[in-house]
Amino acid sequence: MTWPEKLxxxxxxxQETCSVDTQFLAGFVAFAQHGSVVAAARHxxxxxxxxxxxxxxxxxxxxxxxxxxxGRIARPTxxxxxxxxxxxxxxxxxxxxxxxxxxxxxxxQLRLGVAQTAxxxxxxxxxxxxxxxxxxxxxxxxxxxxxxxxxxxxDASVDGAFLFHPPWTLPKGFVWHALREEKFVVIADGAxxxxxxxxxxxxxxxxxxxxxxxxxxxxxTFLRRERIQPNERVELDALDAIAVLVDxxxxxxxxxxxxxxxxxxxxxxxxGLGALAPVRxxxxxxxxxxxxxxxxxxxxxxxxxxxxxxxx
Numbered sequence: 001m002t003w004p005e006k007l008x009x010x011x012x013x014x015q016e017t018c019s020v021d022t023q024f025l026a027g028f029v030a031f032a033q034h035g036s037v038v039a040a041a042r043h044x045x046x047x048x049x050x051x052x053x054x055x056x057x058x059x060x061x062x063x064x065x066x067x068x069x070x071g072r073i074a075r076p077t078x079x080x081x082x083x084x085x086x087x088x089x090x091x092x093x094x095x096x097x098x099x100x101x102x103x104x105x106x107x108x109q110l111r112l113g114v115a116q117t118a119x120x121x122x123x124x125x126x127x128x129x130x131x132x133x134x135x136x137x138x139x140x141x142x143x144x145x146x147x148x149x150x151x152x153x154x155d156a157s158v159d160g161a162f163l164f165h166p167p168w169t170l171p172k173g174f175v176w177h178a179l180r181e182e183k184f185v186v187i188a189d190g191a192x193x194x195x196x197x198x199x200x201x202x203x204x205x206x207x208x209x210x211x212x213x214x215x216x217x218x219x220x221t222f223l224r225r226e227r228i229q230p231n232e233r234v235e236l237d238a239l240d241a242i243a244v245l246v247d248x249x250x251x252x253x254x255x256x257x258x259x260x261x262x263x264x265x266x267x268x269x270x271x272g273l274g275a276l277a278p279v280r281x282x283x284x285x286x287x288x289x290x291x292x293x294x295x296x297x298x299x300x301x302x303x304x305x306x307x308x309x310x311x312x
Contacts, residue, residue: 021054022094025058026044028054028066029088031076037055064079065077065079065080067080110140113149114163115143115145115146115164118162118163121282129302130302134295146213160290167217173287174288175286176284177284180281180307182257184218184254186270187253191249192269197272198273206252207253208254209237211235214280215256219254222254233250239258240262243255246268
């Protein structure tokens with residue numbers, strides 16, 4: 001019997017008995033995505049033995065093997081890989097169905113992507129209020145760089161995201177609401193005497209913000225526009241590390257003037273660029289005509305309310 005026939009037979013059996021548990025399906029999907037029972041169990045915050053039992057129970061319900069082992073390495077069978085693909089769509093449809101309720105209070109599961117910087121600046125402010133107002137809404141969070149988070153929104157791995165606007169025009173299939181603007185500044189050691197920020201960038205050693213990041217690309221576009229070829233010392237993807245190196249006299253840097261404070265004890269000085277300053281915009285993004293439109297709009301309103309209260 002081929003696996004499609006097995007899958008059809010198992011689906012009929014499951015329909016007869018109604019025994020397939022969505023938690024078990026979610027557990028097997030996590031195993032297929034993460035490549036091991038241990039990694040999937042860590043992601044689900046359960047014991048590996050619990051996940052293994054769930055997969056065995058799912059195999060019993062469906063009537064065929066989903067997982068095969070070679071030594072300590074576990075992999076989905078060919079049938080299991082097909083089930084994982086189908087199960088992802090089933091679980092996504094179930095989550096979306098829960099969002100279609102006419103009730104004023106949203107419930108179900110929402111997957112949010114959050115750019116690293118936005119965790120402390122926005123998410124930690126708004127999440128407690130959302131949890132208090134909507135106790136039946138379960139929010140899971142995936143973090144990463146803005147480019148990684150955008151890819152997650154694009155392939156429907158998350159339902160919406162807090163991230164920085166890319167240095168290019170967004171496709172038309174997304175809703176974008178800008179929340180915060182951060183201007184770029186030149187940071188230098190407190191002992192640095194030169195006050196002209198453009199001269200600092202031209203003449204002093206330069207600690208570059210990683211050009212693989214969108215914010216690093218914004219900085220690079222500014223340098224090219226001003227025809228500045230900096231004397232590069234090092235290129236890093238962590239703003240705190242850049243600030244520490246600048247404080248220790250390694251050079252100057254061009255970075256966003258972020259909302260959260262720099263590490264304590266640093267003697268760095270920020271030099272503004274005035275009207276020349278490039279900016280990065282933090283905002284909320286989700287697909288147009290999404291099943292999560294209503295709940296994303298509620299999150300947006302909460303963020304805007306918090307922003308207004310903080311600015312008063």
